[in-house]
Amino acid sequence: MRKALQVGFAILAAAMAGGSVGAEIPSEFNKALAAADWSKMETVTVTLSEYAFSPSPVVFREGVPTKLVLRNAGSEHHYFVSAEFFRNVATRKVQSSDGEVKAPYFTAVEVYAGKTMEWFLVPMKKGTFDLLCTVKGHAEHGMKGTIEVR
Numbered sequence: 637m638r639k640a641l642q643v644g645f646a647i648l649a650a651a652m653a654g655g656s657v658g659a660e661i662p663s664e665f666n667k668a669l670a671a672a673d674w675s676k677m678e679t680v681t682v683t684l685s686e687y688a689f690s691p692s693p694v695v696f697r698e699g700v701p702t703k704l705v706l707r708n709a710g711s712e713h714h715y716f717v718s719a720e721f722f723r724n725v726a727t728r729k730v731q732s733s734d735g736e737v738k739a740p741y742f743t744a745v746e747v748y749a750g751k752t753m754e755w756f757l758v759p760m761k762k763g764t765f766d767l768l769c770t771v772k773g774h775a776e777h778g779m780k781g782t783i784e785v786r
């Protein structure tokens with residue numbers, strides 16, 4: 637437990653039904669990552685707290701390499717979960733000050749109190765996606781939001 641807290645964030649990966657994770661990633665996602673110029677990336681910052689995401693909506697631009705900064709300014713741990721958004725972004729990596737993770741797909745990001753993590757991604761589909769914190773009771777207290785890819 638102590639080690640997990642030092643890492644500062646957690647990523648929950650899940651194999652998708654019907655095949656391996658790698659086989660489910662569309663080839664255009666890998667092409668978008670290969671073509672991305674990260675020196676021109678945009679930065680989108682979301683602050684998590686009791687019990688809100690700010691801003692909401694969180695706005696991205698389709699096809700633009702983006703660093704999504706998830707900053708937990710609260711005193712509790714919070715989750716950043718948006719199943720449909722997660723399925724429609726190409727992920728380069730997720731990092732914190734303690735290291736980085738390279739994974740093509742995951743289902744939730746947990747940020748511990750006072751910690752920050754960065755997710756390098758390319759949004760691949762326009763749309764409006766629901767966002768919520770899945771810690772028990774948090775969504776009911778209003779910890780929900782919206783993601784818009786324009």
Ligand SMILES: [Cu+2]
Pocket residue numbers: 687713714715769770771774779
């Ligand atoms: Cu929460």
